[in-house]
Amino acid sequence: MVEKSPVAMASLKGENFKIEIVNDMVLKIWNKDRSVIGLPLEKALPELQGQPFIDILNNVYQKGEPYYGLEDKALIEENGKLVERYLNFVYQPIFDKDKKSVSILIVASDVTEQVNARESVKEINNRLAIALDASKLGSTEVDLATGIMESNAQFKFNYGYLPDEDFHYSDLFNAMFPEYREPVKALVQEAIRTNGIYKAEYPVQWRDGSVHWIQAHGRPRYDENGKAIKMVGMTADITDKKLIEQRKDDFLSVASHELKTPLTAVKASIQLLNRIKDKPYSSTHAKLIEQSDRSIDKMCLLVDDLLNMSKMGQDQLNLEKSTFNLYEMLENSCSHIRFEENHQIFLNGNRKAEVFADQNRIEQVVTNFVNNAVKYGKESKEIQISIEETDDHIKVLVKDFGQGIPEAAIPFVFDRYYRAGHLGKSYSGLGLGLYICSEIIKKHSGKIGVDSKLGEGSTFWFMLPKNG
Helix, strand or coil, X not given: CCCCCCCEEEEEECCCCEEEEECHHHHHHHCCCHHHCCCEHHHHCHHHCCCCHHHHHHHHHHHCCCEEEEEEEEEEEECCEEEEEEEEEEEEEEECCCCCEEEEEEEEEECHHHHHHHHHHHHHHHHHHHHHHHCCEEEEEEECCCCCEEECHHHHHHCCCCCCCCCCHHHHHHHECHHHHHHHHHHHHHHHHHCCCEEEEEEEECCCCCEEEEEEEEEEEECCCCCEEEEEEEEEECHHHHHHHHHHHHHHHHHHHHXXXXXXXXXXXXXXXXXXCCCCCCHHHHHHHHHHHHHHHHHHHHHHHHHHHHHHHCCCCCCCCEEEEHHHHXXXXXXXXXXXXXXXXXXXXXXXXXXXXXXXXHHHHHHHHHHHHHHHCCCCCEEEEEEEECCCEEEXXXXXXXXXXXXXXXXXXXXXXXXXXXXXXXXXXXXXXXXXXXXXXXXXXXXXXXXXXXXXXXXEXXXXXXXX
């Protein structure tokens, strides 16, 4: 009966567990042949030393109580190496007429493949969960008959729900803007009809009133009769992406407008100059030339901003560092502001302050700060530039006494494409200047920031390591 059994079986006799009866199934698990018959188990399988099985057998033999092993790991020798095997087994004591243990019957099955397969699936699921978490992707499975959804926490969060809150298919469409509901439903039905993937982007409104953009993908699952019963889906919150796209669109519109204005002025001046080119030189000639020169300067500044943006996008903003006197650089910069005599610039700080940096780039940052002080603080005629030092760093501050910046806008002033438009006023420019400044300072391993209060002015500052 033992030898013909479809499961692994063996009989171990006496206290030293001498192998008495075995079948081919147990020999396959042990990776041994019939030469082990008659040997104590420890001698037949020396690799069991240090493993718990001999102790378990002793306990079963002494107490007369069976032991049930479930997916217990055993190390079996194969080709001189120890290989992991997972076993379901029973150690069943056999008694004599006095109810004393005389042998132990082993019944076992090798479940290594099942355990490895389950662990493999578990590992795949863990990796998927980590990937979903890292990429902030929400996943769900919708029962199309009931509308019940099994969703991860990120999926619920994308629609403004907490992980422990119920979230059903109807809740998804209720959150969606009304004009998107029917088109998305049509995409889902088309995916069911064709066994395809539906893709959609739509805005949703959270229960707190905030608006978010969702990118969704889904594919149906079918039963054995070909009926769609489930919809497996994934979502991502693309609100930031949509905001960037909107800013880019706004930027292109602004760039076109900002470049067109001085270009139109230059064209008009040239046309007028062409009409009076044969007339004697007069104040009109001078005025038109000056106007053209100013417009060209403005276009050059705009183009420089665009070129700097291109270099930053390709990480080609190279620095040419040298040690220079920071005070002298600040004293000589912004001559165009001093020349116009509409604003007074006051400089204070250590006249011998030196820093290791790219002088032209740092001057570009200071000039941008001062230009902004002039642009946004026209009612303030005073601009203060200060130098502050620590043992390792040097800090430059540009303070104006204009209208200041709203607290809500401060976190965004160094963002790409951000343009000031507060207090009902709008200003020219591409919204790139402060972003370029922040990238220059970051390239120097420094820090940049602004302190401002409405009605009291703003202080833009940057800090550089003294030794680069």
